[in-house]
Amino acid sequence: MNRTTQAQDPLAAREGNGAAAAAPPPARATTLRRPTSQQWVAWAFLAPVTLYLALFYAYPLYRNIDLSLRNYTVRSFVQGDAPFTGLANYRAVFDAPTFAPALLHTVVFTAVCLVFQYAIGLALAVFFHQHFRLSATLRALFLVPWLLPLIVSASTWSWMLNSDSGIVNAVLHAVGIGPVNWLTSPSWSLASVIIANVWIGVPFNLVVLYSGLQSIPVGLYEAAALDGAGSWRRFWSITFPLLRPVSAITLLLGLVYTLKVFDIIWIMTKGGPADSSTTFATWSYQLGFGNLLPAFGPGAAVGNLLVVAALVFGLIYMRVQRKQQLS
Numbered sequence: 001m002n003r004t005t006q007a008q009d010p011l012a013a014r015e016g017n018g019a020a021a022a023a024p025p026p027a028r029a030t031t032l033r034r035p036t037s038q039q040w041v042a043w044a045f046l047a048p049v050t051l052y053l054a055l056f057y058a059y060p061l062y063r064n065i066d067l068s069l070r071n072y073t074v075r076s077f078v079q080g081d082a083p084f085t086g087l088a089n090y091r092a093v094f095d096a097p098t099f100a101p102a103l104l105h106t107v108v109f110t111a112v113c114l115v116f117q118y119a120i121g122l123a124l125a126v127f128f129h130q131h132f133r134l135s136a137t138l139r140a141l142f143l144v145p146w147l148l149p150l151i152v153s154a155s156t157w158s159w160m161l162n163s164d165s166g167i168v169n170a171v172l173h174a175v176g177i178g179p180v181n182w183l184t185s186p187s188w189s190l191a192s193v194i195i196a197n198v199w200i201g202v203p204f205n206l207v208v209l210y211s212g213l214q215s216i217p218v219g220l221y222e223a224a225a226l227d228g229a230g231s232w233r234r235f236w237s238i239t240f241p242l243l244r245p246v247s248a249i250t251l252l253l254g255l256v257y258t259l260k261v262f263d264i265i266w267i268m269t270k271g272g273p274a275d276s277s278t279t280f281a282t283w284s285y286q287l288g289f290g291n292l293l294p295a296f297g298p299g300a301a302v303g304n305l306l307v308v309a310a311l312v313f314g315l316i317y318m319r320v321q322r323k324q325q326l327s
Helices: 002-022 037-068 074-079 088-095 099-128 135-141 150-160 167-174 189-214 218-226 231-242 244-259 263-268 280-289 296-326
Strands: none
Touching: 037 296, 088 099, 088 296, 099 135, 099 189, 099 244, 099 280, 150 167, 150 189, 150 263, 189 244, 189 263, 218 231, 231 244, 244 296, 263 280, 280 296
């Protein structure tokens, strides 16, 4: 009897162990995970950037949108009781006679400046990539227009292009060409501000494109030279394709900068004469601050159109970059 009991005990013990193994484990109490010290450090580093973006980007953008949706006057701007008008300011901007010329001037000014800034900057970057004597010194001198304050550059170009005492007309007179009313003629005012802006923007393109050239392996040029490829063939087959990512970001940054150019145009021509050099940037300022009775709402609406244009081109650039990475 004892042996039978003892023989059955191990079986019972095994069954008990199996039941215990098959039973689900007890539920653990859920506890909130506290941030680690590294996470606190990361948040501490992000806090200044987040605060800066909120104060100087998010809040001004919100205020500009609010301005464009209300009928603000000087009194309501101070007291803050402007009535909500919806899209009335945008309709007023689209119906204004200045809208079509300002849009055309903005497109022409931006496109021509981008093309010439990029082309001249790329040519200079390839030229200085040869590493001849005094190349570093000359490259540093080309940065002077970029380092000067815009008010200094615009004032200098205003003096140089002056119809009566400007050095440009003096040179033209020396070669037998009559004086040109660069700043006071509707036919030449837009070209004048384009010339000044191209001169200021070339150094930026030079610096960025020259940095991109530094990343291209020299062995590719040596192999192409051994295969008999000339200078133009090496440029179009090696330099230009490998500079495509750098060129894209250069053109995007140049586009965003050129869209909002205000200082140069306002100092040189103030958008005139007869709105012949008015762009969205100068028109927005003129509506908001250039009249005795400022139109804050329409001025903010024009500024928002510039923001939307820059945002659209930025999204297009991101989409193109993503396609290039996937391919």
